[in-house]
Structures are given as structure tokens and as C-alpha cells.
Amino acid sequence: MTEPTDADLRRLLLIRHFETALLDLFAAGRLAGTTHTCLGQEPVAVALADLLDERDFEFSNHRGHGHYLARFDDPAGLLAEIMGRAGGVCAGVGGSQHLLRGRFLSTGVQGESVPVAAGTALHLARTEPGKLACAHIGDGTWGAGAVYEALNLAVLWRLPLVVAVEHNGIAQSTPTAAQLAGTIAGRAAAFGAAYLHVADDDVAAMRDLVAGPLARVRDGAGPLVVEFATRRLGPHSKGDDARPPQQLAALREHDWYPRHARLCGERFARLDAEQRDRVAEVVAEVSARPPATPPAPSPAALSPSDNPAESPWQLVNA
Amino acid sequence: MAARQRVAESLNAALATALADDPRLYLLGEDILDPYGGAFKVTRGLSTRFPRQVLGTPISEAGIVGLAGGLALAGDRAIVEIMFGDFATLAFDQVVNFAAKSVTMYGRRVPMPVVLRCPTGGNRGYGPTHSQSLQKHFVGVPSLAVYELTPYHDTTDLLRGILAAGEPAVLFEDKVLYTDWMRRDGAADDLFRYDVVGDWPGVARVRLDDAPPECIVVAPGGVADRALAAMRRLLLESEIVTELHVPARLYPVDLSPVLDGAGRAGRVLVVEDSTAGGTWGAEVAHTLHTELWGRLRRPVRLLHAADSVVPAAPHLERAVLPQDGSIAGAVEEMCHG
Numbered sequence: 313m314t315e316p317t318d319a320d321l322r323r324l325l326l327i328r329h330f331e332t333a334l335l336d337l338f339a340a341g342r343l344a345g346t347t348h349t350c351l352g353q354e355p356v357a358v359a360l361a362d363l364l365d366e367r368d369f370e371f372s373n374h375r376g377h378g379h380y381l382a383r384f385d386d387p388a389g390l391l392a393e394i395m396g397r398a399g400g401v402c403a404g405v406g407g408s409q410h411l412l413r414g415r416f417l418s419t420g421v422q423g424e425s426v427p428v429a430a431g432t433a434l435h436l437a438r439t440e441p442g443k444l445a446c447a448h449i450g451d452g453t454w455g456a457g458a459v460y461e462a463l464n465l466a467v468l469w470r471l472p473l474v475v476a477v478e479h480n481g482i483a484q485s486t487p488t489a490a491q492l493a494g495t496i497a498g499r500a501a502a503f504g505a506a507y508l509h510v511a512d513d514d515v516a517a518m519r520d521l522v523a524g525p526l527a528r529v530r531d532g533a534g535p536l537v538v539e540f541a542t543r544r545l546g547p548h549s550k551g552d553d554a555r556p557p558q559q560l561a562a563l564r565e566h567d568w569y570p571r572h573a574r575l576c577g578e579r580f581a582r583l584d585a586e587q588r589d590r591v592a593e594v595v596a597e598v599s600a601r602p603p604a605t606p607p608a609p610s611p612a613a614l615s616p617s618d619n620p621a622e623s624p625w626q627l628v629n630a
Numbered sequence: 631m632a633a634r635q636r637v638a639e640s641l642n643a644a645l646a647t648a649l650a651d652d653p654r655l656y657l658l659g660e661d662i663l664d665p666y667g668g669a670f671k672v673t674r675g676l677s678t679r680f681p682r683q684v685l686g687t688p689i690s691e692a693g694i695v696g697l698a699g700g701l702a703l704a705g706d707r708a709i710v711e712i713m714f715g716d717f718a719t720l721a722f723d724q725v726v727n728f729a730a731k732s733v734t735m736y737g738r739r740v741p742m743p744v745v746l747r748c749p750t751g752g753n754r755g756y757g758p759t760h761s762q763s764l765q766k767h768f769v770g771v772p773s774l775a776v777y778e779l780t781p782y783h784d785t786t787d788l789l790r791g792i793l794a795a796g797e798p799a800v801l802f803e804d805k806v807l808y809t810d811w812m813r814r815d816g817a818a819d820d821l822f823r824y825d826v827v828g829d830w831p832g833v834a835r836v837r838l839d840d841a842p843p844e845c846i847v848v849a850p851g852g853v854a855d856r857a858l859a860a861m862r863r864l865l866l867e868s869e870i871v872t873e874l875h876v877p878a879r880l881y882p883v884d885l886s887p888v889l890d891g892a893g894r895a896g897r898v899l900v901v902e903d904s905t906a907g908g909t910w911g912a913e914v915a916h917t918l919h920t921e922l923w924g925r926l927r928r929p930v931r932l933l934h935a936a937d938s939v940v941p942a943a944p945h946l947e948r949a950v951l952p953q954d955g956s957i958a959g960a961v962e963e964m965c966h967g
Binding site: 369400401402403404405406410411412417419421424425426427428429430431432433434435436438445457458461462464465468604606607 | 682687688690692693694695696697698699700701702703704705706708723724727728732734735736737738740
């Protein structure tokens, strides 16, 4: 196993401390609603972030903070969104599960994003060949029919679509064995979609495995299903974990965090403290902000647009 | 002078114009490619003329409406033909939770030009799963507009406006209306005249020239012909003068062009093919009661389909859906009851 670069380690640790801070804020009664942390699954987000281009569409899900932070390095914007404070990514309307920035979008209904991602992939295939759409889903999402409708279309039309599956062994409270018949590999094979299994959670090794198949998607080979074996260390949402303590202990034992701490020694400790402090500062700064006030829809903003070139990422980047 | 056009031909021409005007517009649907040209032949010829834009899809309503949402997100526009409007239920998540919510849920306006075309309604003998009128299920969803084709509104203008609004929309298209003639030159038939008034897309008023109506009938495009037949009958058999108002946009409701006439007549009947309960017609009635409280002679009356599935056998189906006879009967009761 190779040591992660400073940049990768920083991102892994940023996400880890961000998610931990959210659970602390919930415990302190300072967050409303719900939030789904990706504790344990950080390497998937970090590995993929460097393989994606800013012109690629990326569709995240309910457990999407890591994907966002890996792509944008914007903990303040995300925390403000989750806390309903000024400066949030979506003015407090979307919250934890509904983020839109550039070509990154998350939404909170299982499977819903895969056909949408296929639509953006169709657009990219026609107008920006070489770019792709990536939809992050979980093993539980394979219960949703929309996934299959989209995969069928994507194979038929050879769309540049990557379905990135974070198989963490549990769908909310339901173990995979109780909700998934057969295998994800078998399902991909049934559609004739390319499939890759990634058992490692060492970021560099993950990228080495994924880079080739991803490049083939960019070259027009059609969709790819990539299944990452990963671990959900935390609860589904806030503090609702019903798994036995020994099972959680076993998961934590294999977590990247202690492993990297052992491997990187002082460097880990330094970067760990750096990101812990960074998140603490962000929490303090964002907590002091005033409440978010989304702009009222103005008549001008609601008037029909006759400019077919207008699209949200352009609006956002304008 | 242009030849007379049936509604389906007019819609076909409107789609062709929209596809020609905007190379980023897609038309998606099941069995819409030539030579088949769609279950109702509305898309006939389009895949031949616009092969890059017109895409035949698998039987995947949720998938193709989601695909349309993705195209819209990327700056394209999409029209999806849902073969039978009943099947729009399969795409309800994509319409309500993705397309409509995406317009505002990211804290800023996201254009989402996605149009679901839904052939709708009964009187064709297709039975319970191919004949329903689902308009009410799409009414009241933020950022989702509901339209219905009429023989009085220019179809090309309607489609252009729906797409230009940049918000998702469901366009209902009555299946019987497809074979009806588009009206023109202000003539609804040999007795009644029509004009289209109010802000786009406007309300068609179908009326006699010089006779003040005793009752206003408000109906969507799919019911308009049955309402007109009732109005002829009321005039010729009972000497009751009525006026029909047909909005092309059902939701959001804009009844400003209806209010003056409705207030003067004092009696309003709203007819719809939906079953009762949480309907577009109830929304219309509520608006009229609020706006015209004190001016109406009696409560707005709603005429719906019976509380039933739409049966397959023609005589059973006729009995369930509003027909010219039941519309005329309701008006007579209101005027003389």
C-alpha cells in the first residue's frame, strides 16, 4: 500500500471531520432535519474526484457531502446550506440532500438521478464528446426500477454514463443480503454494461483500477457500472444505527483512518490536526452567520427564456 | 387559404415547427418513429424529418421522463409522448420530485423545459387503464403547469409558449379531439362564434353574437365539443342561451377572462372528465366563489365523471363520462331548477 498524497489525505480528512462535526452539531441540537454522513466512504468520493472533469456531470445522492467536498473543497458553503445560514450553496432551500453547483447536482430520491444522468450523458455525447455523466448510488438503490430503465437506455444508446455504486452492505437499516438478490455484477452483465469491482479503498489504487474503464466510457464505449466495496461507519441518519457494537467495531478496525494514521505517522497527525482545526473554524464562522434568505423569484426571473443555450451551469458560473 | 386541419394534424405541425426552430429540442417516446408514427399517429413523419431529435424509446416512462429532465438540465429541451396519459403515473416521481422541484429547490431558478404530452380521456372504448383523465393529479404542484389542447387555441403558438416558459408542463390531449377539426375564423360551428381572450394562452369564449347567456359553461378542451353540442341543444330545444369558456392552461388557473361573463350570467357550470374529489373543476369553482361572492345567483356546479373506473363497453363508458345530454341537463336544472 502506498502512502496517500498530501492532497488526497487532506480531502479524506476534511470529509471525515466535516461529517463528524455534523453529528456533533446534531447531538448539540444545533442542526435541524436530518443528515446522512458518508463516514467510512470518503475514499470513493476522493478517488473519483480526480478522475472527473469539471465539464462532467456528477449526480450525488442523499449521502453526498463527500462527493461535494471532494469536488469543490467548499466546507463553508456546504455547512451553511445544511445549517440554513447565509452563503449556503442553495440558499438554504435544498439542504443536505439537494445541492446544485456547476454540473454537480444531488437529489434525495433513490434511483431518480440515474435516468437524469443518462439525459445529461446524451447531451454530452452529442455536444461534448469525451465528457461523461457520473451517478453515485448505493447497493440499496438497486431496488429502484428507474436504475434499470436508465441502464437499458444507456447501453442501447451507448451513453457516456458511469454508475458509481458504493456498496456499503447496508441500506438504511436493511442488510444487503435481505434486499439484493443476485449480484450487482450480474445485473450489469444482464444489460451488457461494462462492470468493474473495486475492493480496495486506497485512493491511488482505486484510481488505477477505474481510470482505464472510465477512459473507455469517454471514448464512446457505453456505460460503466463500477462497484466500490466500502463501509458505512456511521448511522444512516443522525443516530439511528441499530447494528450491533461488535459489527461496528469490526468496520472501524478496517477503516482507512487508523490505517493511514499508522502508515503516515507524523504527516497524518499534522494534516489531521490541520483539517480538524479547519472544520472547527468553519463551524464557528458559519454558526455566526445570519439565517439564509433565498432570493424571491422576480417577475424577470420567471419570464420565459428563448435562449436555448441557457443552462444552469452557465447561470451558476456567470 | 390554408386547408382545414384536424387537431392531431395541427399538433403534428406544431411539433414539426418546434423541432425545426430549435435543434436542441428532443421528442422522446414509445413507438413514435416512422413508419408507425405513434399510437395516435401524432408524430408521423417527424422521425424522418428530424432523425437526430426524435428518439424512440423502450417502455420506460420513468426513464424517459428522467432522461428529458437531464437533457433540460444540460440546456436542451424535451417533449415526451406518454402513449396513454394513464401511464404518466409511472413517471410521477420524475415529474413531481425531479422536474418540478428542480426549478426552485436549489435556491435559484433552474430552467426545466420538459413537456409531457398525455393522450387522455375516454369515449374510445379502451377501458379502465387507457381512458382515465388524470389532470387533477398534476394540479397544484409548484412549478408544474398543466395545459390541455383545445380546438380553439393555435397549437403551434401553445406549444411554443409552453416550451419558452422554461418550466415543466403536462399537456393533456383528448383522444377524441385528435380527429376533430381545428376551428378558425371565429366560427365554432354554424351557430356559435368564438374568440380567444386574456393573457397567453388565453381563454376561448364560444357564444352567440347578440344574446346574453343565462349560464356559463367552463370546460377544458377535451370536453369542449360535448359542451358545444349541449349548448346547441339547449338553444334549439329549450331556448336557453349559454356561453362556453375553454382555457388552454388549466393550472395555474387564470380566470380573469371568465369573471365578467360569469358574474353577469350568475350561473356557472364546470365540466370535466375527471372523477370528483380534489379536481381542476373544484379549483375553478373555488376561484369563482372567491372572486364573485355575492354576484353569483347560485353556487358553481361541478359535473364530473361518475365515481368509477372508465368501463370498456361503449354503453357503460358513455354512462360514466359527462356527455352532451348530462351537460344540457345540468344547465337546465340550474336555469329552471
